[in-house]
Amino acid sequence: MPTLREWKERRPASDLKQTVVFSHSSFGVERLVNNLFQPATFGGELYQPTRFDFTEPAQDGTTTLSATITFAALSQDIKQRLKGWRGASRMEPILFRYDIWENIGDSSPLKTYQLYVRDVSAGAENVTLTVGMTNPLSVANPIIYTVNEYPGLSNL
DSSP: OOOHHHHHHHSOGGGOEEEEEEEETTTEEEEEEETOSSOEEETTEEEEEEOEEEEOOOOSSOSOOEEEEEESTTHHHHHHHHTTOOGGGGGSOOEEEEEEESSTTOSSOSEEEEEEEEEEEEOSSOEEEEEESSOGGGOOOSOOOOTTTOGGGGGO
8 A cells, every 4th residue: 555655646635635623522523624615524424614724744853743724714613612611621632633535435534643732823814723742731840839838829
């Protein structure tokens, strides 16, 4: 079976279908497909059409791999969804999956990436998400704050 790189060299990139899936307990599962005008089914799941730009990670030897996704058309919808992500639900990461498909209706993608949403920046016209391989909630913290050492924490 050819690798994804070999497959891309033989076929134009416009034939590939890109899908993204966001999931979190506070807002459920969002399935989106890039550059289509009507809903499409991939792997038995229905994906809503949208337009986004996916910038792949720079392959320059840096240790932190991160990609950016910019949504222009759905910026207001995404902002409304993120408003439900507050309080204790912020202690759970937003899961992100990026799939590359050959055709609409395929049962399995050519390539799948399981990532975490690391940062969200919302402007007036677009929303940009930064995703990465590491869970942003499990980043090592050298100082553990306890009430014994910091009594002011009991007031929070």
